[in-house]
Amino acid sequence: MTTRPLLDELNDRSREVFRRVVEAYLQTGEPVGSRTLTRDMTEKVSAATIRNVMQDLEYLGLLDAPHISAGRRPTQQGLRLFVDGLMEVDPVAPTDRARIEETMGDSGDVTALLDRVGGALSSLTHGASLVLTPKHEAPLRHIEFVSLAADRALVVLVFSDGHVENRLFTPPPGQTPSSMREAGNFLNALAEGRTLSELREQIVREISHRRQELDSLAAVMIEQGLATWESDDSDARLIVRGRANLIGEETADIDRIRELFDDLERKRDIAQFLDLTEGGDGVRIFIGSENKLFSLSGSSLVVSPYMNSDRKIIGAVGVIGPTRLNYGRIVPIVDYTAQLVGRVLSGLKG
CATH class of the missing domain: 1.10.10.10 (Winged helix-like DNA-binding domain superfamily/Winged helix DNA-binding domain)
Structure with a gap:
């Protein structure tokens, strides 16, 4: 436009x-x-x-x-x-710059670092912050399926670097403990030493070759689990901080704001959030209905991708708030934060 x-x-x-x-x-x-x-x-x-x-x-x-x-x-x-x-864009104030830089200390745990970044962004902008973390690409050590209810199951992913992730998914109707164990055994035989991306490719090949050897429910369950890994961005994690800043807005439609955060917590739109950063380097601003992801809440979003040392987008940081955001101040804060996160994470990978 x-x-x-x-x-x-x-x-x-x-x-x-x-x-x-x-x-x-x-x-x-x-x-x-x-x-x-x-x-x-x-x-x-x-x-x-x-x-x-x-x-x-x-x-x-x-x-x-x-x-x-x-x-x-x-x-x-x-x-x-x-x-x-x-709009006149202000330079990042020294106090704001210092507050953002403070979050970069003790950066061995990437998730903890990005959680601190989200907290700082929310505090500085008086909006809600959104941080999309990078995918975890360490080799896998172990996979286990856990039944929670008839329509809910958990897959536990243990990585070689000690990182553990728990992911919910919808199992096929009629799954049994034995089919879950069989699915876990099948995956563990393939998983060790492979990243999730590598495992996904291997599983697709193995299922096509060995489908007749698998119990049909186990095969479906593996595919259901695969569906959560199929998207390039599905194993990224969205950190939301400061939602009370939105709900506290006098003019906010409370039901719409709650619906917005319900959607975020279900993480149905993580890929869409990263899609918003496409179109090159730098900050993008979405006002009201321009943004399909948050249009129902009538909110504005200021978002910027962060990149690794190869200039590949690996995540994003953003601030969501009422349409009367202080854009001139928030845009440079989001931009500086994204650049700093990219540099720090590139250094950790180096």
Whole structure:
């Protein structure tokens, strides 16, 4: 979406009125009246003149009025125009930079490091932070299936470096303890010394060759487990911190916010979250319904990928909050955090 042609339609006065309305709204969350603007305008103009300009901006779809007698506030289109063409991005403040850098200490445990990063982002931005961690690519040592209920099972993955992951999946109807043991034995015979990616490729070959040797339920269960590994990003983990910052918003739709975080906790949309970072290096901003993942909550997302030493995207960090985020401050914070995480994780792998 490009807003440049619309920006070119605005003269200097219209741009200043529009910019001041947006900046005041982002700071206070309240509609802005014409009398308020008369005190700050570069040129001395009457409130009636400013009202006329605001009406023109409303006609263009950049502002709206929540009530007939109220001031104006930016629309989603208006916020996009501001972010794309008029926003002034502040440098990362030294205190913010120091807070982010503090999270990088004692970085042997990647998950703990990224959890601290999420906590710092949430604290600094007063939004909810989202951190997508990299896939774990150490060789496997052991795999075990555990039945939790008729429709839920757990696969326990033990890696050679001591890392352990527990993943829920839906087993086939009628699975039995013996079929689960058979599936585990089958996988363990193949797993040792292989990463998950390598194991997946091997299992696909083995199942096609040995399907007749396997109990049918065990074969289906292995495939069900495979389905959780099939996606390139499915064994990544999404860390969410600071959700109370969203639920505490006076203007937030509580049910929608809860639905958003229910979806995140179920991790149905992890791949979508990483998809949002496609399109190259750097920060991306999604406002309201522009973002299919969080559109129901009416939230904005500022997200940036982080990369390994080969310049491959391996994860992402982001901040989600109301559409009146302080974009000029949050964008450089997210950008700096992503770059720093990428450098630290590249050093750990080196």
